[in-house]
Amino acid sequence: MKPRFLAFVSRPEEAADWARRLPDLTLTWAGHAAFQPGMLVFTPRRPGVFLEELEAEHRRSPFSGVLNRREKYVIPACLAARRLKLPPAALRSAPVRDKLVMRRALGGRAELLREPPFKISTDLFPAVLKPRFGFNSRGVVRVEDPRDLVCQFRRQQAFFRRLRRPDSACLDFIVEPWIGGTEHTAETLVVQGQVRWILLSDKLPMKAPYHVEIGDLSPTRLGEADRARVRRAVEQAVTRLEIHHGWAHVEIKLEGHQAVVLEAAARMGGGTHEELHQELYGLDRARILADIQLGRPLPPAPAPQGGAAVLRVVSEALGYVSLPGSLRDQVEAAGAHLLWPERPVSRLVIGPPYGYKNTVYEIMARDATPEAALEKVREAEKRVRLFKLPLPGALYFLGCRLLRGRVPLDG
Secondary structure, eight states, X not given: OOOEEXXXXXXXXXXXXXXXXXXXXXXXXXXXSOSSTXXXXXXXXXXXXXXXXXXXXXXXXXXXXEEOOOGGGHHHHHHHHHHTTSOOSBSXXXXXXXXXXXXXXXXXXXXXXXXXXXXXXXXXXXXXXEETTOOTTTTXXXXXXXXXXXXXXXXXXXXXXXXOOTTOXXXXXXXXXXXXXXXXXXXXXXXXTEEEEEEEEEEOOOOTTBOOOOEEEESOOOOHHHHHHHHHHHHHHHHHTTBOSEEEXXXXXXXXXXXXXXXXXXXXXXXXXXXXXXXXXXXXXXXXXXXXXXXXXXXXXXXXXSEEEEEEEEOOSEEEEEOOTTHHHXXXXXXXXXXXXXXXXXXXXXXXXXXXXXXXXXEEEEESSHHHHHXXXXXXHHHOOOEEXXXXXXXXXXXXXXXTTOOOOOO
């Protein structure tokens, strides 16, 4: 009989992906909304109902593990595992979902913001403003002084209020000191509270003041001493945040000889990290997550095969973008390959300060070193010819096209 797992998903195509990658498991789906019969629905305001239904299912046919790769399901996935007496991703949910609790658990300084005026000491600035329960770097912005803080708080809170927040995340924000230096990602595998693997990559520099991620280089180019500092910081964060069993996505800044953990999520990294780790390490993170919950032996940490670079081309403000029909050919001519979109489309893109649906396209390249791979994606970016109209031209053009019913608003 196949082992039975509970898997948290948001869309039918996500469920299909789990099923394709884990054909040896029987998967029962859970999420904030049911899109197929038999799915368990988690309602944040009534978690007890979900947990009672889950227990009834467990008595009928026991579960062997819980699968999740989304930030909004971190809390329900931890609750489910604990109710089923299975190893949870984190022993406590708050430190890995609540950014205020997280920053204080990591020994850092953070202030809660609800409504101005704010009584914030000037020695905090420059600082970073972020949603207390945010993810994907949405609404995260550097602020220079108290006046800038109030301005950006009102703007970002207005944006965050418009978002669908199915996990009932509140509109609280926090402000914390800005940390300089280079930024890195540690995709970390934790087994029964012990760090077993750390797959370290370097983030491409983001354009201030918004923290819109634009890509990664892997493996890291840090020297041995800096890698050791990062590892110690990651291990300390895993302990302080009580991350217990599964993947952890840890973001770190390295300034001078000090490694500072910015955030740590009790889930695998999203976005292009899937393609990056599959391409460079031959690693299926979903398979590893299921295997450690089944108690299967863990192989040695994988070694990277050369270097890789991922580039996410983004748009600022509001504009109308049309990608060429030959997009894939132009990217491949530079030695890279297209990750997204599968086919060129014309659409409205909304970047900061108005929104964060601003990805134009994503590309990836492999080579002997990360630096050589980066040259390939940069060359591909140069070859791609975009048609873009900024505001207000975009609005005029969009209006004309909408009248003809030919503009897909899938930003």
